Amino acid sequence: MEKKVLLAENQPEFGAGFELALTMSPADVVFIVRDSGIKGRGGAGFPTGIKWNLAGAASSDVKYVICNADEGEPGTFKDRVLLEKYSERLIEGMAIGGYAIGSSHGIIYLRAEYSYLIPTIEDARKNMIARGLLGKNIRGKGYDFDVEIRTGSGAYICGEETALIESLEGKSGFPRNKPPFPVNSGYLNKPTIVNNVETFCAVPHIILGGPEWYADLGIGDCSGTKLFSISGDVEKPGVYELPMGAPLKDLIDLAGAGDIQAVQVGGASGRTIPATETHRSLSFDDLPPGGSVIVFDSTVNMLEVLENFMEFFVHESCGQCVPCREGTLQLMYAVDDLISGDICSEESLSDYFRLAEAMRITSKCGLGQTAVNCFVDIINNFVDFTDECVSGKCCCERGDR
Amino acid sequence: MLRNPEEIVADGIKEFGSEHESIMQLLTKVNEELSWIPTIAIEAIAKATGISVAEVYSVVSFYSFFSIEPRGRNIVRLCSTISCTMTGQGKILEALIDEFGIEPFETTDDGRLTIETTPCIGLCDQAPAMLVNGEPHVKLTPEKACDIVHGLE
Numbered sequence: 242m243e244k245k246v247l248l249a250e251n252q253p254e255f256g257a258g259f260e261l262a263l264t265m266s267p268a269d270v271v272f273i274v275r276d277s278g279i280k281g282r283g284g285a286g287f288p289t290g291i292k293w294n295l296a297g298a299a300s301s302d303v304k305y306v307i308c309n310a311d312e313g314e315p316g317t318f319k320d321r322v323l324l325e326k327y328s329e330r331l332i333e334g335m336a337i338g339g340y341a342i343g344s345s346h347g348i349i350y351l352r353a354e355y356s357y358l359i360p361t362i363e364d365a366r367k368n369m370i371a372r373g374l375l376g377k378n379i380r381g382k383g384y385d386f387d388v389e390i391r392t393g394s395g396a397y398i399c400g401e402e403t404a405l406i407e408s409l410e411g412k413s414g415f416p417r418n419k420p421p422f423p424v425n426s427g428y429l430n431k432p433t434i435v436n437n438v439e440t441f442c443a444v445p446h447i448i449l450g451g452p453e454w455y456a457d458l459g460i461g462d463c464s465g466t467k468l469f470s471i472s473g474d475v476e477k478p479g480v481y482e483l484p485m486g487a488p489l490k491d492l493i494d495l496a497g498a499g500d501i502q503a504v505q506v507g508g509a510s511g512r513t514i515p516a517t518e519t520h521r522s523l524s525f526d527d528l529p530p531g532g533s534v535i536v537f538d539s540t541v542n543m544l545e546v547l548e549n550f551m552e553f554f555v556h557e558s559c560g561q562c563v564p565c566r567e568g569t570l571q572l573m574y575a576v577d578d579l580i581s582g583d584i585c586s587e588e589s590l591s592d593y594f595r596l597a598e599a600m601r602i603t604s605k606c607g608l609g610q611t612a613v614n615c616f617v618d619i620i621n622n623f624v625d626f627t628d629e630c631v632s633g634k635c636c637c638e639r640g641d642r
Numbered sequence: 643m644l645r646n647p648e649e650i651v652a653d654g655i656k657e658f659g660s661e662h663e664s665i666m667q668l669l670t671k672v673n674e675e676l677s678w679i680p681t682i683a684i685e686a687i688a689k690a691t692g693i694s695v696a697e698v699y700s701v702v703s704f705y706s707f708f709s710i711e712p713r714g715r716n717i718v719r720l721c722s723t724i725s726c727t728m729t730g731q732g733k734i735l736e737a738l739i740d741e742f743g744i745e746p747f748e749t750t751d752d753g754r755l756t757i758e759t760t761p762c763i764g765l766c767d768q769a770p771a772m773l774v775n776g777e778p779h780v781k782l783t784p785e786k787a788c789d790i791v792h793g794l795e
């Protein structure tokens with residue numbers, strides 16, 4: 242069942258949440274966000290209130306509020322829809338974040354692929370300025386805040402928050418070592434919060450509705466609602482809003498799909514499951530609720546899907562650490578060999594599975610750690626070695642087995 | 643008339659400043675105006691920001707939207723991720739290659755067009771999709787894609 246808050250037809254006026262926040266102390270705003278239980282909507286699921294509390298406690302005259310609008314995970318387009326329709330809500334959420342942590346400076350890091358949205362976001366900013374909700378001494382409270390838009394330039398890794406910060410600083414997008422964490426030392430080494438577009442968009446609703454109301458929107462222990470982008474073999478691809486913790490099946494029913502072979506949840510770096518597992522829940526405890534869901538019907542060759550994703554990771558690895566740079570390449574070669582028939586038994590893949598495990602453990606950032614998910618899942622769930630050879634032109638005949 | 647790269651950089655510095663953190667904006671400005679980033683622009687940015695030429699160059703080479711090779715004045719970026727390939731991206735790419743006589747990442751001799759493939763551009767709900775000079779075009783067919791590209795200046 243859909244449960245619309247962020248995408249609701251009738252929404253509170255833009256700015257109402259910010260105005261209410263301005264009547265509270267910054268610490269109270271942080272507590273409301275913390276008590277709502279909201280976890281970051283960009284994938285990693287870190288509790289937003291805890292992040293804001295740390296940045297608020299960091300002592301510095303200058304702090305930064307950064308919106309991660311780099312949305313690069315294959316299959317994800319929810320942030321694009323929010324930017325198209327709710328840029329004011331986003332800026333409002335950033336202004337609340339700035340008030341909460343004591344920052345006057347917001348930056349929206351927009352992926353270059355979304356540059357055509359700059360005029361829309363600029364218009365939203367101008368509307369906020371015209372209404373006195375951005376600028377100096379907002380509502381006479383002695384609080385200043387403004388946002389600027391900066392663009393990436395076609396690098397998926399810049400969605401990783403420390404790579405994003407490097408990029409903003411005019412450098413290549415190589416993820417940093419953590420600690421220090423951005424809340425202490427982020428953009429220009431100042432305390433910085435980086436949050437996803439959807440996270441910021443949810444904040445004004447949380448302020449207006451209260452933390453209990455928001456927490457109760459989710460199912461079970463999950464808090465709030467979540468946007469999902471669904472595409473692939475479905476009748477009505479698009480963005481749907483569901484309670485966090487909803488079964489994947491509910492989302493698929495909304496989008497309409499008859500013949501399902503596989504569903505990928507959480508993008509290329511997420512999990513790929515067979516149709517028999519669609520009862521599982523979209524939540525931080527089960528299927529990654531990052532935002533992307535792609536449905537594959539029975540006509541799709543899942544090895545070709547895997548090949549497409551491994552090429553993606555090879556292309557997008559920043560190359561900084563060996564397990565990821567070399568590992569993604571080796572896994573891609575293994576997939577090519579599976580497709581060509583040069584590998585056709587599970588035993589010949591065991592080294593690759595060990596490599597995948599090593600990548601998961603030793604890669605420096607989330608890209609290398611999660612690039613192995615599609616490899617492991619697709620091979621385990623969708624390649625049948627007991628039957629005939631996957632390719633039909635098998636190496637067994639050559640006696641390699 | 644295309645402006646001289648140094649002039650673009652000088653303009654950019656007035657707009658964005660000459661701090662290290664202005665480099666991406668300066669590069670983006672040159673890249674958007676000229677479709678690529680000539681060495682003189684890299685040198686001008688290095689000089690203005692006080693960063694070595696090698697470092698600015700390494701930034702340019704990191705980002706796939708930047709190019710150190712001349713590209714066409716029109717850039718087509720066809721999405722090559724799964725939701726687009728499942729809905730006929732392959733046929734569109736073939737049609738573009740046939741019609742315009744260039745492979746991905748090549749430029750036509752008259753300097754009018756460069757075709758590139760690119761990972762997910764976030765238009766999966768309207769696949770197959772492409773960006774033409776940054777503007778989205780969706781629900782493509784081979785004919786529609788070729789018509790759009792023919793219509794460019």
Ligand SMILES: Cc1cc2nc3c(=O)[nH]c(=O)nc-3n(C[C@H](O)[C@H](O)[C@H](O)COP(=O)(O)O)c2cc1C
Nearest residue numbers: 281282283309311312313400401402436437440607
């Ligand atoms: C390879 C990689 C790509 C990422 N891409 C994005 C992205 O496009 N958008 C995003 O919000 N977070 C992305 N993240 C997560 C960010 O590092 C960070 O956790 C997030 O922006 C924090 O915001 P949130 O707590 O509101 O989710 C990515 C992480 C990794 C490792």
Ligand code: SF4
Nearest residue numbers: 559561562565606609
């Ligand atoms: S895991 Fe990959 S993307 Fe991340 S730092 Fe290492 S090489 Fe770069």
